[in-house]
Amino acid sequence: MTRPLTVAIVGAGMGGLATAAALRRVGIDVTVYEQAAQFARIGAGIQIGCNAMKVLRELGLEARLRAQSFYPRSWNNRDWRTGDVKFDMIFGESAEQRFGAPYLLAHRGDLHAALASAVPDQCIKLGHRLVGLDETSDGVRLAFANGASAVADAVVGADGVHSVVRDLLFGASPVNFTGRIAYRTTYPAARLGAQKIDDCTKWWGEDRHIVIYYVKPDRSEIYLVTSQPEPEFRIESWSAKGDVGELRFAFKGFDRQVETVLAACPDVHKWAIVDRESLVRWTDGNVTLLGDACHPMTPYMAQGAAMAIEDAAVLSRCLDGIDRDGVATAFRRFEASRVDRTSRVQQTSRANIWLKEKTDTAWVYGYDAWTVPLAA
Ligand SMILES: Cc1cc2nc3c(=O)[nH]c(=O)nc-3n(C[C@H](O)[C@H](O)[C@H](O)COP(=O)(O)OP(=O)(O)OC[C@H]3O[C@@H](n4cnc5c(N)ncnc54)[C@H](O)[C@@H]3O)c2cc1C
Secondary structure (H helix, E strand, O other): OOOOOOEEEEOOOOHHHHHHHHHHHHHOEEEEEOOOOOOOOOOEEEEHHHHHHHHHHHOOHHHHHHHHHEEOOOOEEEEEEOEEEEOOOOOOOOHHHOOOOEEEEHHHHHHHHHHHHHHOHHHHOOOOOOOEEEOOOOOOEEEOOOOOEEEEOOEEEEOOOOOOOHHHHHOOOOOOOEEEEEEEEEHHHHOOOOOOOOOOOEEOOOOOEEEEOOOOOOOOOEEEEEEEOOOOOOOOOOOOOOOOHHHHHHHOOOHHHHHHHOOOOOEEEEEEEEOOOOOOOOEEEOOEEEEHOOOOHHHOOHHHEEEEEHHHHHHHHHOOOOHHHHHHHHHHHHHHHHHHHHHHHHHHHHHHHOOOEEEEEEEOOOOOOOOOOOOO
């Protein structure tokens, strides 16, 4: 019997963990190398589009995510001052039937933990920051900052927007700072007292917006994320904090609901919003990129993680039954199968008009990464 293909995945974010679970499903031997010493539960929400849920269902995570997440009847879009409804995108059961899976609003930590639960602990090496890659006749050699090294038949760089794998393959290139920042946080909805708010609304202002939704089925936890101009701020990090007073000031005059949610907000993270132009190439020999490492996008369609999760399913289909000699061709097929879709989502997201008015959403949510035809 031939031995299974070995794949080293760099990064245990949404994309890396989804890839590990999807590759194991087709019998591939995976090891995930993550720079962090432990997983942290970041206070953020995440929308899990129907397209991502179709992938997560096959990874065995649907029941868990339904039980832990909020199931919205719609995604509402309202004017910041008048409250007029611009477009109410209906989700709930009708969208589930139409697109083949539910649309869920989750705590980011719950989605990450669900993905981690689909990968055995022994396959994940924490505290391993990749610093070098070398293709040799034995396979691809990985070197880590802690002095460790490893060899695998193939490497997947799922190491996010500041990808070291990308820099090693194609040279370093700066990210595109959009000149805008996001404040984001989750907090217990009990802080709102008796005040009622919508389940899930994007409040559209003139040069800024705020999105507010519940992330738990019993509405016990609330999430907010904003976007507004602040060209000088250039920290793009999970740990940078913002000033709640400045946040409240920035949304003064918005609808009463927004002021209510911001008045109760105890603490907030602040984040420079970045993206990149579409990359010309994602793969080189037996190394490929995936997720934000190759197609980072603004958060305005809530599809960044969804694209990484779709990548995982398509990559597993391309590698199914392949031996080491076939990896480079399979990686090129993966790239060719995914680049048009992810570029279109990057471009659409950058425009920040998604769902602002009646929008054709079927091309995003109707996509099924398990059945979509692969490139030749
Ligand atoms: C404000 C905001 C809101 C968002 N909301 C949504 C949403 O609602 N829905 C959605 O689908 N997407 C959303 N996104 C996008 C989503 O967060 C990203 O697209 C997604 O996290 C990308 O996953 P990834 O695995 O490619 O990268 P990451 O999640 O960034 O993971 C990369 C991993 O690689 C590790 N790593 C990095 N370098 C190394 C190294 N050298 N060696 C080893 N490990 C390394 C990192 O520590 C990290 O764990 C949002 C983004 C932002 C900024």
